[in-house]
Amino acid sequence: MAITKTIEIAKIEVVGEYKAVQVATDTVIKEDDVEISRSRHRHVLHPDMDISSEDAEVQAISNVVWTDAVKDAWTAKLASETQ
Amino acid sequence: MTNARDKANNPQLNFTSKGIDDNADAVAITIDSSGKVAIGSTDNGVGGTIDLSVGSTSSSGGITLWSPTSSTHSLGFGDGTSGADRYRGYLEYAHNGDSMRFATASTERMRIVADGSVGIANTIPSTFNSQARNLVIGSGSGDAGMTIYSGSGSGDSGNIFFADGTSGSDPVRGGITYKHDTNQMLFRVNDVNKLTIDSSGNVNAVSGLSVPSEGIGVLATKDLGIGIHIKESDTGGSVDAWADHLVIEGNTDVGMTILAGATSDASINFADSGDNDAGRITYNHNFNELKFYNGGAERIGIDTAGLIKVNNGIALGGTGSANTLDDYEEGTFTPDLDDSSNNSPTSMYQAQGFYTKVGRAVTIQVYVEVNVKGSGMSGNVMRISNLPFTPVGTNLSFHSMAVSYISNLDVNSKPVGGAVYSDNSFIYLYYINGDNSAQITPSMISNGTRIALGGTYMSS
Numbered sequence: 001m002a003i004t005k006t007i008e009i010a011k012i013e014v015v016g017e018y019k020a021v022q023v024a025t026d027t028v029i030k031e032d033d034v035e036i037s038r039s040r041h042r043h044v045l046h047p048d049m050d051i052s053s054e055d056a057e058v059q060a061i062s063n064v065v066w067t068d069a070v071k072d073a074w075t076a077k078l079a080s081e082t083q
Numbered sequence: 084m085t086n087a088r089d090k091a092n093n094p095q096l097n098f099t100s101k102g103i104d105d106n107a108d109a110v111a112i113t114i115d116s117s118g119k120v121a122i123g124s125t126d127n128g129v130g131g132t133i134d135l136s137v138g139s140t141s142s143s144g145g146i147t148l149w150s151p152t153s154s155t156h157s158l159g160f161g162d163g164t165s166g167a168d169r170y171r172g173y174l175e176y177a178h179n180g181d182s183m184r185f186a187t188a189s190t191e192r193m194r195i196v197a198d199g200s201v202g203i204a205n206t207i208p209s210t211f212n213s214q215a216r217n218l219v220i221g222s223g224s225g226d227a228g229m230t231i232y233s234g235s236g237s238g239d240s241g242n243i244f245f246a247d248g249t250s251g252s253d254p255v256r257g258g259i260t261y262k263h264d265t266n267q268m269l270f271r272v273n274d275v276n277k278l279t280i281d282s283s284g285n286v287n288a289v290s291g292l293s294v295p296s297e298g299i300g301v302l303a304t305k306d307l308g309i310g311i312h313i314k315e316s317d318t319g320g321s322v323d324a325w326a327d328h329l330v331i332e333g334n335t336d337v338g339m340t341i342l343a344g345a346t347s348d349a350s351i352n353f354a355d356s357g358d359n360d361a362g363r364i365t366y367n368h369n370f371n372e373l374k375f376y377n378g379g380a381e382r383i384g385i386d387t388a389g390l391i392k393v394n395n396g397i398a399l400g401g402t403g404s405a406n407t408l409d410d411y412e413e414g415t416f417t418p419d420l421d422d423s424s425n426n427s428p429t430s431m432y433q434a435q436g437f438y439t440k441v442g443r444a445v446t447i448q449v450y451v452e453v454n455v456k457g458s459g460m461s462g463n464v465m466r467i468s469n470l471p472f473t474p475v476g477t478n479l480s481f482h483s484m485a486v487s488y489i490s491n492l493d494v495n496s497k498p499v500g501g502a503v504y505s506d507n508s509f510i511y512l513y514y515i516n517g518d519n520s521a522q523i524t525p526s527m528i529s530n531g532t533r534i535a536l537g538g539t540y541m542s543s
Binding site for chain 2: 015016017018020022024039040041042043044046048049077078081082
């Protein structure tokens with residue numbers, strides 16, 4: 001009987017004007033290659049975040065959608081909210 | 084030269100009576116000592132044909148019976164001198180209507196009428212449909228029939244063939260064959276046996292079985308629908324014209340089974356002239372899933388665990404997006420207690436987040452506890468960050484979060500709350516300061532600060 005645990009990127013979604021990147025990660029437990037459990041964990045990335053520890057695919061998508069214009073707009077938005 | 088042939092010189096040989104005018108110049112009729120009569124020769128037949136012989140083996144000949152056009156004349160076979168015994172058998176030609184009649188036991192058995200139609204036990208064969216009256220059997224009352232008497236050995240069969248030529252396949256273009264060695268009935272179309280009924284009554288069709296316009300009744304007489312009616316027993320019910328091509332009926336449990344390969348699909352398709360699977364119900368035996376399709380796409384599935392998957396949502400009370408429930412998800416996230424410059428405490432003791440998303444509404448529960456604050460936080464306002472979904476709304480809209488528990492948060496006993504702004508995956512933390520809210524700043528955080536909050540916000 002072999003128990004395995006794997007983590008899979010289930011979804012990568014780009015959302016909204018500021019190109020937030022939503023990442024859904026599934027933790028899959030299998031017994032003898034039969035899935036017995038799957039749980040979902042989520043997080044959201046914004047243009048001002050450090051994404052160096054993210055999955056390569058997540059980084060690639062983020063770097064495409066986070067243009068300088070998007071980054072500037074995001075910075076301006078945050079500044080207006082925290083004055 | 085015999086006297087018989089020398090009539091010119093022997094006038095006594097020229098026999099003449101009131102009823103007979105003999106002008107022959109040779110012997111034409113011979114009556115032998117036994118009274119047998121031979122005309123045209125001196126040869127006699129044998130057995131029952133010996134009494135009268137006509138013609139010779141050296142030239143054609145025959146007998147002609149003359150009659151007025153409206154009369155009938157006959158050749159009879161009698162075995163008595165009175166009544167029907169005088170004509171136990173007879174062969175008769177009726178010039179009125181031109182028919183030949185054959186009789187046994189003093190009764191006509193077969194008639195050939197003027198157009199060549201033959202009637203057996205039938206005197207009016209020409210009155211039937213012209214496409215099938217070459218041979219008519221039966222009088223129209225009682226039983227009638229024809230028997231083909233064949234052997235029962237290997238390959239023995241009885242046949243009725245329908246031919247349209249004399250060579251190739253033409254003599255057997257259509258046919259009905261009964262094979263006595265295997266007890267099978269075969270129906271032949273275009274020189275191929277297309278339909279076989281075997282000895283158990285099973286019907287096997289080479290090219291499929293087409294339902295005639297009258298429909299087919301199975302198990303019992305068809306009385307519902309326009310196609311196939313499989314009736315175990317009569318429920319007394321009726322069927323709608325929208326769905327009456329196949330009717331399965333019975334007063335007990337009834338059903339239909341589609342058997343497929345263990346790893347294959349079994350399907351019911353709904354097709355039209357332009358789409359052979361506009362709608363479809365499929366059972367996938369490989370994964371034990373039941374699927375419903377329309378427009379060529381799977382819409383609803385029930386998997387092997389019994390979970391129902393609805394791919395495009397469920398519309399309740401309307402069909403617009405406002406009435407459509409199209410998503411459900413639950414899971415975890417890892418919240419952080421950071422400042423507006425993305426600075427976090429040195430270490431967290433607890434950071435727990437749970438979410439449930441129903442449609443666009445995301446309900447979260449958060450608990451964070453600072454272990455070591457450190458000195459790195461310098462932003463204007465503290466946040467609970469790393470929410471699972473991005474909120475939506477206009478730029479200034481926000482979604483309220485309720486704080487249920489705090490500890491070691493230096494707000495001077497003021498009420499604490501949170502707000503989620505559109506596009507921000509974090510919660511700004513505030514406290515109520517008189518008539519206004521004020522930002523919770525990093526200076527109000529310390530080692531051991533604990534915050535529990537929850538609420539619902541709208542995602543994209």
